[in-house]
Amino acid sequence: xxxxxxxxxxxxxxxxxxxxxxxxxxxxxxxxxxxxxxxxxxxxxxxxxxxxxxxxxxxxxxxxxxxxxxxxxxxxxxxxxxxxxxxxxxxxxxxxxxxxxxxxxxxxxxxxxxxxxxxxxxxxxxxxxxxxxxxxxxxxxxxxxxxxxxxxxxxxxxxxxxxxxxxxxxxxxxxxxxxxxxxxxx
Numbered sequence: 001x002x003x004x005x006x007x008x009x010x011x012x013x014x015x016x017x018x019x020x021x022x023x024x025x026x027x028x029x030x031x032x033x034x035x036x037x038x039x040x041x042x043x044x045x046x047x048x049x050x051x052x053x054x055x056x057x058x059x060x061x062x063x064x065x066x067x068x069x070x071x072x073x074x075x076x077x078x079x080x081x082x083x084x085x086x087x088x089x090x091x092x093x094x095x096x097x098x099x100x101x102x103x104x105x106x107x108x109x110x111x112x113x114x115x116x117x118x119x120x121x122x123x124x125x126x127x128x129x130x131x132x133x134x135x136x137x138x139x140x141x142x143x144x145x146x147x148x149x150x151x152x153x154x155x156x157x158x159x160x161x162x163x164x165x166x167x168x169x170x171x172x173x174x175x176x177x178x179x180x181x182x183x184x185x186x
Contacts (some may be wrong), residue, residue, distance in 0.1 A: 036099020037099075038100045038101060039096075039100065047096050048097070050096040051097040055090065056086070056091070058093060059087040061089060061104045062090075068082065070139065076143065077134065080127075083127075083146070084123055084130075084146065087146070087150060088123070115153050119149040119152075122145040123146055123167065126139065
């Protein structure tokens with residue numbers, strides 16, 4: 001009944017190695033942090049802390065952008081820029097967690113390439129229209145497209161998410177079309 005634990009481990013395994021092995025076995029976040037050639041000197045703990053800091057920064061920018069949501073027609077550019085910053089911070093957080101090279105490979109994979117093109121295109125389009133062109137009328141559709149691309153990304157990770165999103169799009173689109181036919185005098 002009373003077996004010493006060190007008899008079960010190899011003689012060359014130190015107490016620190018055993019402690020690290022035991023602490024990562026119950027921690028699900030430790031498996032999400034992957035080695036990456038672009039961040040070789042960062043420890044798992046540092047990358048996890050960076051992930052959490054960027055995620056909190058993204059959440060902060062998303063929250064601040066929601067303050068401008070009721071005034072979207074008056075302050076569309078501020079909303080779009082804050083929302084875009086939230087998106088950049090959130091994507092950066094996952095790059096830190098998975099590793100930048102691994103995250104870029106994932107985003108450029110065959111399955112994720114349509115999302116990457118749509119999301120990065122709408123992200124830069126929103127920033128360009130809001131900061132360079134300074135057009136409120138063009139900023140609103142760009143921000144909407146960016147939000148749709150972000151929702152697509154989120155739903156694609158939920159089992160049945162894309163199928164469910166397609167179903168809801170058809171359902172809502174059909175309902176809106178019928179409503180528009182009843183209202184419009186065409």
